[in-house]
Amino acid sequence: MADKTIRTPKGFLFSTAEAAIKKPGRKDMALIFSTAEAAMAGVFTLNAVKAAPVKLDMRRIRSGRGRAIVANSGNANACTGRQGDADASEMTKTVAGALKTKPAGVYGCSTGVIGHALPMTRIRPALRTLCENLGKASAVDAAHAIMTTDLIPKAVSAGIRIENKTGTILGIAKGAGMICPRMATMLCFILTDIAIAPRTLDRCLRASAAKSFNRLTVDGDMSTNDTVLMMANGLLGNKPLTEKSEFLMPFQKKLDEVAYELARLVALDGEGASRLVEIAVSGARNGQDAEKAAFAVANSNLVKTAVYGNDANWGRIMAALGYSGAFMREEKTDIYIGRVRVASGGLNTSKDREASRELKSKHVKIRVNLNVGKASANVLTCDLTEEYIKINASYRS
Amino acid sequence: MADKTIRTPKGFLFSTAEAAIKKPGRKDMALIFSTAEAAMAGVFTLNAVKAAPVKLDMRRIRSGRGRAIVANSGNANACTGRQGDADASEMTKTVAGALKTKPAGVYGCSTGVIGHALPMTRIRPALRTLCENLGKASAVDAAHAIMTTDLIPKAVSAGIRIENKTGTILGIAKGAGMICPRMATMLCFILTDIAIAPRTLDRCLRASAAKSFNRLTVDGDMSTNDTVLMMANGLLGNKPLTEKSEFLMPFQKKLDEVAYELARLVALDGEGASRLVEIAVSGARNGQDAEKAAFAVANSNLVKTAVYGNDANWGRIMAALGYSGAFMREEKTDIYIGRVRVASGGLNTSKDREASRELKSKHVKIRVNLNVGKASANVLTCDLTEEYIKINASYRS
Numbered sequence: 170m171a172d173k174t175i176r177t178p179k180g181f182l183f184s185t186a187e188a189a190i191k192k193p194g195r196k197d198m199a200l201i202f203s204t205a206e207a208a209m210a211g212v213f214t215l216n217a218v219k220a221a222p223v224k225l226d227m228r229r230i231r232s233g234r235g236r237a238i239v240a241n242s243g244n245a246n247a248c249t250g251r252q253g254d255a256d257a258s259e260m261t262k263t264v265a266g267a268l269k270t271k272p273a274g275v276y277g278c279s280t281g282v283i284g285h286a287l288p289m290t291r292i293r294p295a296l297r298t299l300c301e302n303l304g305k306a307s308a309v310d311a312a313h314a315i316m317t318t319d320l321i322p323k324a325v326s327a328g329i330r331i332e333n334k335t336g337t338i339l340g341i342a343k344g345a346g347m348i349c350p351r352m353a354t355m356l357c358f359i360l361t362d363i364a365i366a367p368r369t370l371d372r373c374l375r376a377s378a379a380k381s382f383n384r385l386t387v388d389g390d391m392s393t394n395d396t397v398l399m400m401a402n403g404l405l406g407n408k409p410l411t412e413k414s415e416f417l418m419p420f421q422k423k424l425d426e427v428a429y430e431l432a433r434l435v436a437l438d439g440e441g442a443s444r445l446v447e448i449a450v451s452g453a454r455n456g457q458d459a460e461k462a463a464f465a466v467a468n469s470n471l472v473k474t475a476v477y478g479n480d481a482n483w484g485r486i487m488a489a490l491g492y493s494g495a496f497m498r499e500e501k502t503d504i505y506i507g508r509v510r511v512a513s514g515g516l517n518t519s520k521d522r523e524a525s526r527e528l529k530s531k532h533v534k535i536r537v538n539l540n541v542g543k544a545s546a547n548v549l550t551c552d553l554t555e556e557y558i559k560i561n562a563s564y565r566s
Numbered sequence: 567m568a569d570k571t572i573r574t575p576k577g578f579l580f581s582t583a584e585a586a587i588k589k590p591g592r593k594d595m596a597l598i599f600s601t602a603e604a605a606m607a608g609v610f611t612l613n614a615v616k617a618a619p620v621k622l623d624m625r626r627i628r629s630g631r632g633r634a635i636v637a638n639s640g641n642a643n644a645c646t647g648r649q650g651d652a653d654a655s656e657m658t659k660t661v662a663g664a665l666k667t668k669p670a671g672v673y674g675c676s677t678g679v680i681g682h683a684l685p686m687t688r689i690r691p692a693l694r695t696l697c698e699n700l701g702k703a704s705a706v707d708a709a710h711a712i713m714t715t716d717l718i719p720k721a722v723s724a725g726i727r728i729e730n731k732t733g734t735i736l737g738i739a740k741g742a743g744m745i746c747p748r749m750a751t752m753l754c755f756i757l758t759d760i761a762i763a764p765r766t767l768d769r770c771l772r773a774s775a776a777k778s779f780n781r782l783t784v785d786g787d788m789s790t791n792d793t794v795l796m797m798a799n800g801l802l803g804n805k806p807l808t809e810k811s812e813f814l815m816p817f818q819k820k821l822d823e824v825a826y827e828l829a830r831l832v833a834l835d836g837e838g839a840s841r842l843v844e845i846a847v848s849g850a851r852n853g854q855d856a857e858k859a860a861f862a863v864a865n866s867n868l869v870k871t872a873v874y875g876n877d878a879n880w881g882r883i884m885a886a887l888g889y890s891g892a893f894m895r896e897e898k899t900d901i902y903i904g905r906v907r908v909a910s911g912g913l914n915t916s917k918d919r920e921a922s923r924e925l926k927s928k929h930v931k932i933r934v935n936l937n938v939g940k941a942s943a944n945v946l947t948c949d950l951t952e953e954y955i956k957i958n959a960s961y962r963s
Contacts, residue, residue, distance in 0.1 A: 218888030218896045248884050248896060250913045283881020284914045388867045389786075390882070391889035470785045470867070470950075471958055478959025484680020485787070487645050491615030492788035499615045499645060516647045517681045553867075555952040561868055562875025562951075 176326040177308050178337035178362035180204040180404040184302040185314040188295035190288055191243030191281060198292070199306075199314040200299040201238040201358060202268060207402035208364075209235040209276075210371040212378045214395035220247035221257040222277035223396055229273055230398075233367030236270045238358055238398055239299065240278040241292065242315050242343070247393040248284040256287045260296060267300035278356050278396050280343060281317055308360075312341035315356055318560055319344050323434040329363070329423045331416045336363035336405045340427045344387065344435035355435055357382065357397040359427065363420065364403030365410040372412075373421050374399045381428035384460075385549045387439035388557070389468040436549040441556030445532045446476055451545040452538040458495035459546035462537065465493030466548075473553035476533055481524030483511040490537065497539050505536040573723045574705050575734035575759035577601040577801040581699040582711040585692035587685055588640030588678060595689070596703075596711035597696040598635040598755060599665060604797040605761075606632040606673075607768035609775045611792035617644035618654040619674035620793060626670055627795075630764030633667045635755055635795055636696065637675040638689065639712050639740070644790040645681040653684045657693060664697035675753050675793050677740060678714055705757075709738035712753055715957055716741050720831040726760070726820045728813045733760035733802045737824045741784065741832035752832055754779065754794040756824065760817065761800030762807040769809075770818050771796045778825035781857075782946045784836035785954070786865040833946040838953030842929045843873055848942040849935040855892035856943035859936065862890030863945075870950035873930055878921030880908040887934065894936050902933040 181203055185196040211230040213223050229235070239260055246253045261275035268275075279287070306314075312322035326339040342357035359374070378397055403409065410417050437445040448467045453459035466472055469489040475482040483504045490497050504512040507527025509520050527533070533552075577600055582593040608627040610620050626632070636657055643650045658672035665672075676684070703711075709719035723736040739754035756771070775794055800806065807814050834842040845864045850856035863869055866886040872879040880901045887894050901909040904924025906917050924930070930949075 216885060216888040217894055218884050245881070248881055248909070248912055248914070250897065250911075282879075283884060284879075284909065286914075390866055390868045390885065393881075393885050393888060469787055470954070471787045474955050474958035477955065480959065482679075482681075484642070484645055484790075487615050488613060488680060488787065488790050491613040491790060497614055500647065512645070512681065514647075515645055517645070517683075553955060555955045557867070558871050558874065558950060558952045558955060561871035562877065 172326045172328065175308055175324045176328065176337050176339065178339055178360050180362060180402050181360050182304040183306040183308055183311045184299045184304065185306045185310050186295040186298040186302065188241065188291045190241055190291065196314040197243045198241045198295050198299055199311040200264065200303060201311060201360065202303055203236055203400055203402040205402045205404055206234055206236055206274065207400040208233060208367040208370045210367065210374040210399045212374060212397040214392055216391050216393050218248065218393045220245050220279055220394040221249055221253035222246055222279050223394060225257045225261065226276045226396060229276060232273060233371070234274060235276055235400060236274040237264055237268060238276045238278060239264045240315050240356060242317050243281040244279060244285060244287050245281045245283045245394045246279040246287050249286050252286050256289055259289065260292065263293065263296045264300060267297065276398055280315060280356050280394050283393060308339055308341055315343045317343060318440050319438050321438050323431055323438065325427050325430045327423045327427050329419055331363060331405065331407045334405055334407065336361060336407065338423055338427050340431045342431040342435060344438050355382065355395055357431060359397065359399040361401045362403070362405040363401055363410065364405060364407050365401045369411050369417065370399060370401050373424055376421060377424045377428040380425060381432040384547060385432045385436055386464065386467050387436065387551060432549055436551050439551035440560045441554040442551030443554055444476055444552045446550045446552060447534045448548045448550065449534065449536045449545070450539065452540045452542060453544040454496045454542035456544045456546065459544040462490050462493045462495040462497070462539065463546045463548040465489040466535065466537065467550040470553055476528055477552040477554050479525050479528045481506050481511050481521050481528060486535065486537065487512065496541060498541060501540040503538040503540065507534055569723045569725065572705055572721045573725065573734050573736065575736055575757050577759060577799045578757050579701040580703040580705055580708045581696045581701065582703045582707050583692040583695040583699070585638065585688045587638055587688065593711040594640045595638045595692050595696055596708040597661065597700065598708060598757065599700055600633055600797055600799040602799045602801055603631055603633055603671065604799040605630060605764040605767045607764065607771040607796045609771060609794045611789055613788050613790050615645065615790045617642050617676055617791040618646060618650035619643055619676050620791060622654045622658065623673045623793060626673060629670060630768070631671060632673055632797060633671040634661055634665060635673045635675060636661045637712050637753060639714050640678040641676060641682060641684050642678045642680045642791050643676040643684050646683050649683050653686055656686070657689065660690065660693045661697060664694065673795055677712065677753050677791050680790060705736055705738055712740040714740060715837050716835050718835050720828055720835065722824050722827045724820045724824050726816055728760060728802065728804045731802055731804065733758060733804065735820055735824050737828050739828045739832060741835050752779065752792055754828060756794065756796040758798045759800070759802040760798055760807065761802060761804050762798045766808050766814065767796060767798050770821055773818060774821045774825040777822060778829040781944060782829045782833055783861065783864050784833065784948060829946055833948050836948035837957045838951040839948030840951055841873055841949045843947045843949060844929070844931045845945045845947065846931065846933045846942070847936065849937045849939060850941040851893045851939035853941045853943065856941040859887050859890045859892040859894065859934065860943045860945040862886040863932065863934065864947040867950055873925055874949040874951050876922050876925045878903050878908050878918050878925060883932065883934065884909065893938060895938060898937040900935040900937065904931055
């Protein structure tokens with residue numbers, strides 16, 4: 170399981186700075202630096218509209234190597250054309266110059282409002298501050314600096330024994346709206362001191378993302394900026410993990426845990442959310458059907474508002490399953506809210522009151538058994554509240 | 567254009583009754599009866615989970631003929647198994663017996679909560695009242711009786727000159743949540759005294775629905791009960807319209823107008839809606855792409871909350887276009903809010919203030935030109951407000 174207190178892997182330094190990108194009064198830039206060159210892997214948004222830093226990182230990640238990540242909140246640097254490309258490039262070049270490393274090893278990430286040029290006049294001095302102050306901030310401070318509408322900073326760490334030494338995996342992430350599946354749904358940086366071959370790292374990160382960030386939805390809106398970057402600097406001194414290492418399985422398992430826990434924290438802190446909702450579909454004809462069914466339920470505004478209202482209105486779940494495109498038969502479908510079976514073979518079990526009590530839990534689990542096959546899929550989401558509307562009606566003001 | 571006051575076509579009688587299905591205090595059942603046998607056509611939900619009356623009507627509509635429609639609000643009679651099938655059948659049989667017509671010519675429609683058996687002990691006496699009181703209610707009274715969370719009854723009529731006589735097309739509909747495309751998205755009954763061959767009627771209705779009810783979304787949730795039924799009793803005395811009639815084109819045009827106006831009324835009265843929002847996508851590579859793009863924007867919670875907040879946050883529109891699956895190039899895309907171009911070739915035009923003013927209109931038009939082809943599609947929707955959450959968090963209480 171994940172640590173109770175956040176541990177930092179060897180050789181990673183952090184700093185934060187205030188560039189007053191959206192408004193003054195908080196640190197809105199972060200820098201992560203590895204004292205040794207790291208193997209790197211990344212997962213990026215599948216949106217056809219990609220932010221300038223995403224396009225830059227997608228080119229650089231091909232090397233499988235890197236030293237630093239510079240990130241800002243408050244402005245996504247998306248839909249900003251050539252100026253946006255130039256700004257993203259300048260950010261990473263400035264950092265590379267100050268840290269005496271190659272620009273190709275510096276990755277940039279932005280999150281915030283779309284369609285406005287970065288305020289480079291305020292960002293330039295902040296970049297200098299970031300480089301000068303390296304090591305003066307913690308991972309949690311960095312998690313704070315990349316927040317937008319998030320209410321809590323998200324950081325998770327876990328230890329793992331390799332060759333009688335303890336390696337560390339640390340992840341930080343931001344949510345909290347425009348969160349939808351089929352990509353890495355947010356900004357997330359995962360750092361480890363464990364040595365691992367770049368190709369193996371890439372495979373491990375993709376496997377973890379498929380079961381965590383890509384099984385997450387807050388509002389069904391896929392962002393232009395979603396990025397998960399992972400750095401492995403090898404300072405633990407272990408023999409680099411490859412596909413054949415005996416330690417690869419335990420490493421993958423820990424990475425899965427860290428990624429899933431971060432995804433859980435993002436769902437829990439979804440814009441306006443009052444509950445974390447886990448949709449678990451089983452008995453589907455195949456994996457694709459299970460995923461379709463789980464996402465249809467997770468993205469249904471009607472299901473999400475019913476959870477918010479403590480209303481065990483399973484008819485909305487059935488309707489969502491019905492339009493999901495997954496093969497299903499109404500008369501075979503069982504639905505559970507928490508421990509209570511609310512529909513059995515497609516019919517009401519008249520357990521509304523008991524189920525309504527289950528909905529009052531901070532973590533709600535909705536289980537569906539389609540009973541037409543053996544495939545299953547889980548999706549994380551949250552409820553839909555008036556607060557989501559308030560946040561997003563006034564996001565830019 | 568549609569009439570200012572609602573006209574009723576010849577030979578159609580209406581009645582309403584109170585069965586206190588969800589709660590007492592309002593008429594919640596309606597009966598529509600044609601004094602002459604009518605040609606009938608129907609369009610039904612594509613949801614794999616279909617309500618009992620939908621399954622019944624889908625079988626009966628194959629005859630292309632009918633005399634009556636009996637409808638209730640407050641309970642959808644969906645996910646109710648064999649009991650539901652028996653209840654739907656009994657409703658139509660009871661009406662057929664009292665009106666001395668064949669059960670096969672009586673169509674049933676239900677709307678409301680899913681997963682609960684109809685309260686037949688209260689519905690049976692109401693069915694008798696309906697049959698006894700035929701002719702004592704107006705079409706608007708019937709529109710009232712089928713409302714659920716709708717705030718206004720929806721009725722539209724239009725006249726059309728055929729062979730020197732004036733025929734009438736009348737439509738009534740209910741919305742207002744669980745409204746999403748790819749089927750007839752609600753209960754809607756369209757009545758006319760114009761004579762028309764059943765096959766031609768079916769083709770005309772499908773053509774109208776494709777451009778109206780199937781281009782409509784309130785919340786992206788497809789219902790189990792959506793039904794559009796059309797009756798043409800021929801009492802105008804014209805030579806029945808067929809594919810070759812000179813009057814078919816004007817008839818189709820009027821039917822299109824009535825259907826579109828009803829769809830507009832449903833969007834305008836969408837749950838919690840404060841604005842009607844029309845999304846018009848042009849310049850798409852093909853029709854399917856245009857539809858995908860328009861629906862992605864129309865179903866985006868973030869776009870809908872931005873409209874509610876008068877925030878011309880076109881970045882959210884661009885992000886939705888980007889994940890829609892439609893072929894697009896960010897740098898070719900133009901976006902207009904009302905008359906104001908907010909993005910040109912993918913870039914900000916800095917017209918936020920002017921665009922924000924356009925958003926304050928009761929009818930907001932968002933136009934997108936993808937500039938990669940010649941296809942276009944329009945979709946109707948509404949904004950997303952706190953009121954939607956309130957309505958749906960407490961729908962069953």
